[in-house]
Amino acid sequence: MKKILVTGALGQIGSELTENLRSTYGEDNIIASDIRRPEQPAGIFEEIDVTKEKEIYEIAKKYNVDTIIHLAALLSAKAEAFPKVAWEINMGGLVNALEAAKELNLKFFTPSSIGAFGPSTPKDNTPQDTLQRPTTMYGVNKVAGELLCDYYYSRFGVDTRGVRFPGLISHVTAPGGGTTDYAVEVYYEAIRKKTYTSYIAEGTRMDMMYMPDALHAIVQLMEANPDRLKHRNAFNITAMSAAPEHFAEAIQKHIPDFKIDYQVDPVRQGIAESWPDAINASAAKEEWGFEAAYDIDDMTADMLDKVREKIKRNSA
Numbered sequence: 001m002k003k004i005l006v007t008g009a010l011g012q013i014g015s016e017l018t019e020n021l022r023s024t025y026g027e028d029n030i031i032a033s034d035i036r037r038p039e040q041p042a043g044i045f046e047e048i049d050v051t052k053e054k055e056i057y058e059i060a061k062k063y064n065v066d067t068i069i070h071l072a073a074l075l076s077a078k079a080e081a082f083p084k085v086a087w088e089i090n091m092g093g094l095v096n097a098l099e100a101a102k103e104l105n106l107k108f109f110t111p112s113s114i115g116a117f118g119p120s121t122p123k124d125n126t127p128q129d130t131l132q133r134p135t136t137m138y139g140v141n142k143v144a145g146e147l148l149c150d151y152y153y154s155r156f157g158v159d160t161r162g163v164r165f166p167g168l169i170s171h172v173t174a175p176g177g178g179t180t181d182y183a184v185e186v187y188y189e190a191i192r193k194k195t196y197t198s199y200i201a202e203g204t205r206m207d208m209m210y211m212p213d214a215l216h217a218i219v220q221l222m223e224a225n226p227d228r229l230k231h232r233n234a235f236n237i238t239a240m241s242a243a244p245e246h247f248a249e250a251i252q253k254h255i256p257d258f259k260i261d262y263q264v265d266p267v268r269q270g271i272a273e274s275w276p277d278a279i280n281a282s283a284a285k286e287e288w289g290f291e292a293a294y295d296i297d298d299m300t301a302d303m304l305d306k307v308r309e310k311i312k313r314n315s316a
């Protein structure tokens with residue numbers, strides 16, 4: 001990768017990824033884009049609505065990029081509230097981005113999700129290649145997207161690559177309406193109120209990862225030797241399998257009187273129960289050396305520090 005266009009760059013992943021890419025590949029080589037404008041633009045920014053057929057193509061051509069990192073999407077909980085809009089953004093946007101990559105001969109990354117699995121998928125140690133019959137609009141989009149990326153590789157030779165992200169935990173930009181958002185909120189509430197009411201039930205395990213590991217995985221996969229890749233898209237990756245009480249226990253090591261209680265949201269709980277408890281990431285390890293650096297305790301120590309500083313800064 002030398003010159004990269006990022007779509008959905010103002011979101012939870014994109015806001016940190018563009019910064020990270022700018023420091024590695026150079027300020028002028030990263031073109032951030034989103035459907036909305038940033039409050040404080042830093043670096044090159046272009047407005048792109050990914051559902052408009054030619055917008056990605058035109059900006060990719062204008063800057064002569066060699067890679068598209070396609071992040072624009074509607075996430076799981078929002079997609080259940082607006083399924084038709086989700087289809088238009090998640091599928092329409094993806095095919096427009098893939099067409100631009102095909103026309104301009106670009107490398108291409110887009111994330112799938114643990115949401116691409118469904119209730120009939122093996123729940124524990126979920127294999128890389130397994131049954132995928134998701135029951136949510138987001139899941140339907142993600143499975144179709146995985147297949148579409150494989151198709152553009154095998155049919156047109158587009159260098160498509162991707163991972164299935166677990167729930168991502170970060171402190172820079174708030175998550176955009178996913179099922180695992182509780183795992184971010186819990187840190188803010190722990191610092192503000194020493195208590196958190198979880199909309200996900202006790203005992204509901206899902207895969208999770210701290211943002212620095214997610215950013216590292218994107219770059220590592222995109223820079224991996226293609227000869228080693230047996231899979232290309234939708235690599236299972238994970239750092240931890242955790243339920244709300246595990247976050248509470250990790251936080252109590254720093255804030256001993258922190259308490260968690262539960263008021264379950266049936267929609268998000270239903271989505272969570274349709275997903276795996278713990279996925280197997282061995283294909284990503286073998287084919288491109290994926291390894292997560294943060295476990296739940298390392299992540300919790302860092303999140304509490306960063307969120308505390310952020311709250312202090314915002315209230316100063």
Ligand SMILES: NC(=O)c1ccc[n+]([C@@H]2O[C@H](COP(=O)([O-])OP(=O)(O)OC[C@H]3O[C@@H](n4cnc5c(N)ncnc54)[C@H](O)[C@@H]3O)[C@@H](O)[C@H]2O)c1
Nearest residue numbers: 008010011012013035049050072073111113165167168176
């Ligand atoms: N965050 C997670 O926990 C997680 C987990 C698994 C997979 N993913 C995947 O990673 C990708 C990015 O996720 P995220 O968490 O950064 O999402 P996000 O919701 O935080 O950000 C998405 C961005 O897309 C933009 N967008 C929406 N519609 C658009 C359009 N029509 N044109 C251009 N931009 C548009 C939004 O303004 C937003 O800035 C998505 O494909 C998502 O499914 C995320």
